[in-house]
Amino acid sequence: MKWDGERMTKSARNKTIDFDLDHAPQAVLEQIATLQPGPVSLAAIRDRSINGDSFQVVRQFPDRFADLALVDPPYNLDKRYDGLNFKHQSTGEYQEYTQRWIDLIKPKLTPTASLYVFADWQTSVALAPVLAANFTVKNRITWQREKGRGAKGNWKNGMEDIWFLTMDEREYTFNVDQVKQRRQVIAPYRENGQAKDWHESAAGRFRDTMPSNFWDDISIPYWSMAENTGHPTQKPEKLLAKLILASSNPGDLVLDPFAGAGSSLVTAKKLDRHFVGIEQSRLYTAWGVYRLQAADHDRSIQGYTDGVFWERNTGALQRRLNKKKG
Numbered sequence: 001m002k003w004d005g006e007r008m009t010k011s012a013r014n015k016t017i018d019f020d021l022d023h024a025p026q027a028v029l030e031q032i033a034t035l036q037p038g039p040v041s042l043a044a045i046r047d048r049s050i051n052g053d054s055f056q057v058v059r060q061f062p063d064r065f066a067d068l069a070l071v072d073p074p075y076n077l078d079k080r081y082d083g084l085n086f087k088h089q090s091t092g093e094y095q096e097y098t099q100r101w102i103d104l105i106k107p108k109l110t111p112t113a114s115l116y117v118f119a120d121w122q123t124s125v126a127l128a129p130v131l132a133a134n135f136t137v138k139n140r141i142t143w144q145r146e147k148g149r150g151a152k153g154n155w156k157n158g159m160e161d162i163w164f165l166t167m168d169e170r171e172y173t174f175n176v177d178q179v180k181q182r183r184q185v186i187a188p189y190r191e192n193g194q195a196k197d198w199h200e201s202a203a204g205r206f207r208d209t210m211p212s213n214f215w216d217d218i219s220i221p222y223w224s225m226a227e228n229t230g231h232p233t234q235k236p237e238k239l240l241a242k243l244i245l246a247s248s249n250p251g252d253l254v255l256d257p258f259a260g261a262g263s264s265l266v267t268a269k270k271l272d273r274h275f276v277g278i279e280q281s282r283l284y285t286a287w288g289v290y291r292l293q294a295a296d297h298d299r300s301i302q303g304y305t306d307g308v309f310w311e312r313n314t315g316a317l318q319r320r321l322n323k324k325k326g
């Protein structure tokens with residue numbers, strides 16, 4: 001941001017989507033769905049971004065239609081979300097709140113569906129027993145993200161939890177081959193002159209590694225990224241792409257009851273999945289719809305190219321490779 005004498009202006013490289021509703025394109029406003037009271041059919045909500053209160057809206061949906069739920073609820077912190085002030089609650093109150101949304105969402109999932117639930121470490125303390133009482137807990141992913149306010153009397157929080165849950169203990173989708181991570185090989189090992197578990201290309205030596213539950217290859221969206229919006233807790237498309245590719249198939253439907261700026265919906269669309277999103281803020285819904293419309297002509301996901309997830313800070317390398325191919 002810089003000062004132009006009268007107001008702060010954005011630098012030309014700042015791609016943040018942060019228009020206000022008065023300046024939202026008409027085509028965006030027209031695509032924001034709102035529901036009249038009463039039951040709705042799947043056809044009426046598929047691939048829609050709905051502006052409303054999930055605790056009302058989800059009740060109107062048919063049962064057993066979602067193959068994957070990505071749930072990023074307000075964490076148990078004081079936080080301002082355009083028009084909604086979420087207040088820190090006691091552990092018991094946050095657990096009741098969690099059980100309330102689970103009771104709404106669970107009947108909407110297919111019997112082989114998966115869920116991912118986001119939390120910071122403090123929220124997880126309250127969340128975990130409630131999740132375990134309602135679903136099979138498959139894993140807890142630690143996302144190491146480069147943001148967090150430093151504190152003089154404590155360690156800075158630089159991670160988030162992503163709980164991986166399934167409806168059925170055994171029957172669920174997990175496409176491990178689609179979420180391998182491509183790493184540059186530092187010490188290439190050969191056996192009988194042959195590369196062992198890595199391959200050589202004009203751009204260098206690489207290994208596609210099995211994905212673990214520790215993710216340090218994804219940064220939060222920032223101002224020079226096309227996906228960045230003014231939402232205070234937006235999740236990166238690269239992160240959501242991993243979850244969607246691993247735990248759903250093309251044509252499946254992804255449900256997000258706390259959709260924010262639409263990150264999961266946009267990523268689902270780019271990966272040929274259907275989606276339904278609900279967000280209480282009309283402004284955030286508008287930013288999401290704007291991104292959904294942009295995805296009609298740009299399906300790229302930063303950090304995921306040619307079906308491969310790349311390490312952080314390999315953008316230049318990826319561009320070089322693309323150039324060579326082109």
Ligand SMILES: C[S@@+](CC[C@H](N)C(=O)[O-])C[C@H]1O[C@@H](n2cnc3c(N)ncnc32)[C@H](O)[C@@H]1O
Binds near residue numbers: 258280281
């Ligand atoms: C942690 S943020 C989700 C951010 C989102 N994953 C993204 O990438 O933009 C939680 C969102 O839930 C919304 N929210 C909170 N309570 C809600 C409710 N009852 N119904 C619909 N949306 C709600 C907030 O406005 C906020 O945008």
